[in-house]
Amino acid sequence: MATAEGRRRVPHGGTPHLPRYDAAPNRDRGGCGPGQQHTARSGVLFFDRAQVRHHCRAAQAVRRRSSAIHVLGRLQIDGSSIPHARGIGSSPAAATLAIHGIVPARRARDRIVSEQLDAEVIVVGGGPAGAATAWALAREGVDVLVLDRAMFPRDKICAEYLSPQASRVLSDMRVLDEIEATNPAHLAGMRIRAPNGHVANGEFAANHGFHGFRNKGLAIQRTILDEIVLRGARTAGARVEESMCVTDLARNGSARVSGVSVLGADGQRRTLRARYVVGADGLRSVVGRRLGLVRTSRIWPRRIALVAHYRKVKGVTDMGEMHVDYDGYFGIVDVGDGKMNVAVVVPMSRAKEIGDDKAEFLERWIGSRPHLAERFVGAERITPVRATGPFATSSRRAWSPGAALVGDAADFFDPFTGEGIYAALRGGELLAPYLVEALGSSAKDEGRILSGYDRARKREFGGKWKLERIVGMAIAYPYFLNNAAKVLSQRKDMADLLVGVAGDFIPASVVLSPRFLFNLFISPAFRN
Incomplete structure (x- = not known):
């Protein structure tokens, strides 16, 4: 019994x-x-x-x-x-x-009844971060409610790239087979072109001794991915309510979060109560802003992205591509079904120039680069051009009494390294056991328990955070990127290591050693 x-x-x-x-x-x-x-x-x-x-x-x-x-x-x-x-x-x-x-x-059960709660945990946002968190909680027996302002399937501005290790989480969630049945693109690695024209190719399957969950990454439209992953959370026992816009946090007599204020599709406002609220609501997180934990950097170059889908772009292979120039960078990846995700990322200072005609700016930027323009002859844009940014957001800590942040809501530096979806899925896995422990403990232990979540995030992602900032510096100062591309074009072993780190199966410490960084950025200057 x-x-x-x-x-x-x-x-x-x-x-x-x-x-x-x-x-x-x-x-x-x-x-x-x-x-x-x-x-x-x-x-x-x-x-x-x-x-x-x-x-x-x-x-x-x-x-x-x-x-x-x-x-x-x-x-x-x-x-x-x-x-x-x-x-x-x-x-x-x-x-x-x-x-x-x-x-x-x-x-x-008694706690939900006695405290008049709508759930033990409310997760705000039904994307990969929210779905993974809800799935991990539900399989532990937690009563979890996911709220999302959209109706699924819904689109999302994103590079739509998943690293080889992201497939491991999707497999654990029992949704990988369903994703594969939609015929996503499979990526063998990444190709990087520097402003000086040097091209470096790095592959996931290489002779460096490291192996990911799979030898390839995935690229898939978010309209497909997010619906499947959220269905995985439902199957595990999570409840989901769509068309529910969270507008604010509810608090009890103290500063502790006790729920959320929502606006439903019927226009009715109400308050939903829970022991914990998880902000998985992305780059412009309502939960993160209301908690006062999230800030946007004013030191690092602030960038915005323009994203659209195309057909019939020439020369697209099973390698994701990043083309860096002196005033921004361009990315393209096959996402399956003959569609390509195309993105241009530029400094925030060009926002006024972009104005209301995003499509004109995107196509003009591509057309002014001959090596790209020739590939777009006869190409067809099939979705509107949408903008997102600025990036370089971070949280001083990823929790507050009664609440926690996960995925892009907790931090997002720059889309160049493409770590967003894996970090969202893995972050949900990391957060869940700490919330389960906090639910079964007294309030006085909450700080100790959730501080453990912060430490776990740093252990898991800390090396990648450092690498992202090094890459961001190289993009902002093309001299360094030109040096790096020259080395990587000649040293495929180093390119494979970097791509493996970006693929989340090689520890970042491998490429953060002083010797590796010196050989990558500094030594080419002595050979010129």
Whole structure:
């Protein structure tokens, strides 16, 4: 029988421990492998169902009964043999409840009722960061509600590139096969062209001794990716409400966040309450701004991006491309189905010049570069040109009492290295266990627990943050980038290492060593 202490993964002696492989999204996966599958013992959890404010969906619908028996695994139970088995029917078939995922135990349920909460955790934003966070929380039995202002599928301004390691998270979420079924593009590596014309090619599969989850990255439109990943969170047990615009944070008597204020599609304003609010709402995060944690750098070059989709651009291969010039840079990548993601990133100082005619500026910028212009002869732009930026945002810390930030809401330096989607997915994985621990602890432990999330982010992403700023310096001062491109065009081993770091499977420390940086940026000056 479950005790009131049972919460995360039902950790008590009377019932089996359920790892994520035994949750419903993974049952057909075949468990943990030969000899490691977890067989459910005859443990049955009884929960009295009280009246709860929020409305459950999908697999949670079984909990709407006034009394429910939660059966671990696929046990057949004779309802007549179970005390208090009201409302489930008398036949053995009716008495068998298929539980999808790990369900919250009594203490979590009682807390939602007693505190009049709409969820234990509200996640603001249903993109990769929000979906990954919700998925990781839901599989631990947390009652999580995702809010997004859009209706899915929806588009998103993005380079639409996923590193090889991003596929590892998507595989864990059990959505990678569905993504592959949409025929995304597969990227073998990156090609970089410097202002002086030197070209460097780096590949993910190389002889450097490091191996990613896969040998290739992915490129896929966000209209496809985000809907699939959010569906993965739903399958894990998260609830999702679309067309819900979060306008502010709600607070209790202290400064602690206690929920969000939302504007629904019906025009009605209301407040939703939760133990924690997660800001996964992107570069212009409402949650981050209301918390006062996010700032935009005024020191580093501030840039804006213009992005559109094209067809029939010549010479596009399985290599993502970045072409750096003295007044900005250009990127192009195949995203599948004959479509190319095209982006031009320029200093913020040119915003007035861009004005309202973004398409004219984008095409003029491309047309003024002969090596690019010839490839766009006969090309067809198939989506409007949209703008985003300025970039170079960061948070002094990624949490506040009752709230946390993840993905672009926590930091986004520059799109050049293309780390955004992986950082969003991995960030959700990192945050979830700290929130689970905080939910089961007292308020006095909150600071200690969530400070651990900050430290985990620095361990995971700190090296990449340093590399991003070095690359940003090289773009701002083309002398250094020209030196680097000259070296990389001759030293493919170094180019492969850099691309592997950008692919998130080689530690950044490998390319941050003084010797590597000297050989990359400084030594070419002595050879001229």
